[in-house]
Every structure is written in structure tokens, then in C-alpha cells.
Amino acid sequence: MxxxxxxxxxxxxxxxxxxxxxxxxxxxxxxxxxxxxxxxxxxxxxxxxxxxxxxxxxxxxxxxxxxxxxxxxxxxxxxxxxxxxxxxxxxxxxxxxxxxxxxxxxxxxxxxxxxxxxxxVIEVEYKDKKLYAFNDIVISKEVISSMIHIRVDTNESYLNTYYGDGLIVSTPTGSTAYNLSAGGPVVYPLTEGFVLTPICPHSLTQRPLILPSNFVLEIEVKENFAKLVIDGQEIYNLDEKIKVKKALNxxxxxxxxxxxxxxxxxxxxxxxxxx
Missing domain, CATH: 3.40.50.10330 (Probable inorganic polyphosphate/atp-NAD kinase; domain 1)
Structure with a gap:
């Protein structure tokens, strides 16, 4: 061994x-x-x-x-x-x-x-890459003084456009990380699903949401100064749409x-x- x-x-x-x-x-x-x-x-x-x-x-x-x-x-x-x-x-x-x-x-x-x-585990398709996140992915603004529009579509329909400082898409394991700090729910880690938690949303009606793990999310930021952060450890410039889904394994x-x-x-x- x-x-x-x-x-x-x-x-x-x-x-x-x-x-x-x-x-x-x-x-x-x-x-x-x-x-x-x-x-x-x-x-x-x-x-x-x-x-x-x-x-x-x-x-x-x-x-x-x-x-x-x-x-x-x-x-x-x-x-x-x-x-x-x-x-x-x-x-x-x-x-x-x-x-x-x-x-x-x-x-x-x-x-x-x-x-x-x-x-x-979360799988992210970005350009020609497949990225994996154990805890979460975060779409965040780069400019402190500005907010960003984040459009989210699912494989079923258009979901929402978030307007604020960013959006966290967390696994149940990652629910006790940044998600928790941003006011998201604690989710038992052996369950499966996506936890979507807006970061400092402009409207107080934008609340955390839990979606089934078989959903496929398409996320697009209208502004050109957004960042994609993987597990708080890898950072990418986000200049085109990403696809988010549950990883195979x-x-x-x-x-x-x-x-x-x-x-x-x-x-x-x-x-x-x-x-």
C-alpha cells in the first residue's frame, strides 16, 4: 500500500x-x-x-x-x-x-x-478548460466602487440576474465557508445540490437559493471587470459565459x-x- x-x-x-x-x-x-x-x-x-x-x-x-x-x-x-x-x-x-x-x-x-x-464537486467549463471546485466558485467584481450584473440560466429556464458585489455557488461541503459568511445556509455535506448566495445584493429580495445537483447553470457577467475564484485559491479573469454542473465523480x-x-x-x- x-x-x-x-x-x-x-x-x-x-x-x-x-x-x-x-x-x-x-x-x-x-x-x-x-x-x-x-x-x-x-x-x-x-x-x-x-x-x-x-x-x-x-x-x-x-x-x-x-x-x-x-x-x-x-x-x-x-x-x-x-x-x-x-x-x-x-x-x-x-x-x-x-x-x-x-x-x-x-x-x-x-x-x-x-x-x-x-x-x-463542482465542474466549471470556462473557455477550453474544465475547472473543479471542492468548496465553491465565486463570481466577484474587481472594481471596489462598482457592482456587477450576473445572469444565471438553468437547463430548465432563466433563473435570475443578480446585481451586487458577486455570487457564490457552493457545494454542501462549502456551505460552511464563504457561503456562511455571506448569510447562506448550512447544508449537510453528504447531500447534493448547489447553494447560490448573492454577495451584498443591491436588492434585499435577492436571497440564498438551493438547487438540485442535476441542474446545469450558465452564468454570464455583463461587465468586463469580473473575477472567477475557485475555492478561494485560483483566480481567473471572467470575460465570457461559464457553465457550472455537478462533476461526474x-x-x-x-x-x-x-x-x-x-x-x-x-x-x-x-x-x-x-x-
Missing amino acids: TAGFVLKPKDTIKLKETFLKIKKVFESRNIEVLIDSVSAKAIGLLGVEFNDMCEAADFLVALGGDGTLISLARRSYKFNKPILGINAGNLGFLTDINPDNIEEFIDKFLKGEYRIDERM PAKLIHRVERNYFDVLRKKLHWGDGK
Whole structure:
């Protein structure tokens, strides 16, 4: 069995000791460890090119936080490999394995005592590219003093023209990210659907909307100063219509059997603090 590691870019040097400890645990259980060349170079090790690593690995490991896992899920999408998130910071919505508990988890993992959650992924057709988003895509203005018109059509009919600072199209997983900050709903992550949330709309009648995952959305911005942001990590100039749909394959996340999403919500969002 082979595991492919990616480390949080901003903390790669700090994570060297943690990675080496985890590597030792994996190898003691006959799991070969590969590390992508960028992460490896930062900590003075030899690594493997990212695509080669994804091809060779049976599963991938994100060592860092939710952002590291989101990036890995998007970049490795075409390889369709399950991803384990090891949390190197505060409790995340996605990374729930603590480095201190990795031995216990890996022993259970090798016995088949784990679960794989399948999360919906967004596919965006833009020009001649296919882009993938694990959390969300955001159509936003570039000029602070101006607002933009965003027309949305579905495969059934014209939907709406949003006028304001932008529009978030989120997966259920991404509902607790920018969508939540913009006033959108929290959606259970194993459901499927698009969450459309306007950003600072000019009219208060423009409200968040949840659409079925089998809808295909066509989104067009009338102005020529808009940006398309993928998972908050990739930015494109948006100068023509995009098509948005559910990607063919889901992202597959490896979790502890005991993991409870509502426990995470209560801890992260401080639900029930007044109980």
C-alpha cells in the first residue's frame, strides 16, 4: 500500500518533524510513503512530481488544515483517489485526524475500520478548460466602487440576474465557508445540490437559493471587470459565459468511523454554548 503526502505550503518547514513521525508510523506498518516534490524540497527531502505521486498512491494525505485538503482534492480530482486529512492546527471541518492519534487510526484503517464520505464537486467549463471546485466558485467584481450584473440560466429556464458585489455557488461541503459568511445556509455535506448566495445584493429580495445537483447553470457577467475564484485559491479573469454542473465523480474523504459532523459544527460554530 502506498500513501502520497502533501504538506501545508505556509507551514511546511514547521511540519517536517510531524511528517517524519507519521512517515515512520506508516512505514512500520508496511505503507510506502511518497511526498510531492514541492513539499519535499521545502524540508530538504527528495520527492515525487505531484501527478506521478497521485498515480502511484493508493490514497492521498493532506497534512495541514482544511485549505490543504481542499487544494489537494481539487488538484488530484482526475486521479479519483481517497484523501485522508491529518489536522496540524485547530480542529477543521474536514481534517479530523490528530497527529498524536495517527497510530491508533492507522491500525484501525488497516483493519478496514474507517469510512469514506463522498462529497459533491463542482465542474466549471470556462473557455477550453474544465475547472473543479471542492468548496465553491465565486463570481466577484474587481472594481471596489462598482457592482456587477450576473445572469444565471438553468437547463430548465432563466433563473435570475443578480446585481451586487458577486455570487457564490457552493457545494454542501462549502456551505460552511464563504457561503456562511455571506448569510447562506448550512447544508449537510453528504447531500447534493448547489447553494447560490448573492454577495451584498443591491436588492434585499435577492436571497440564498438551493438547487438540485442535476441542474446545469450558465452564468454570464455583463461587465468586463469580473473575477472567477475557485475555492478561494485560483483566480481567473471572467470575460465570457461559464457553465457550472455537478462533476461526474465525487471527492472521497477518509474519516474515523466515530466522526460526527454535528459534533464538529457545535465546536466550530459554538452551537449550544448557552445550554
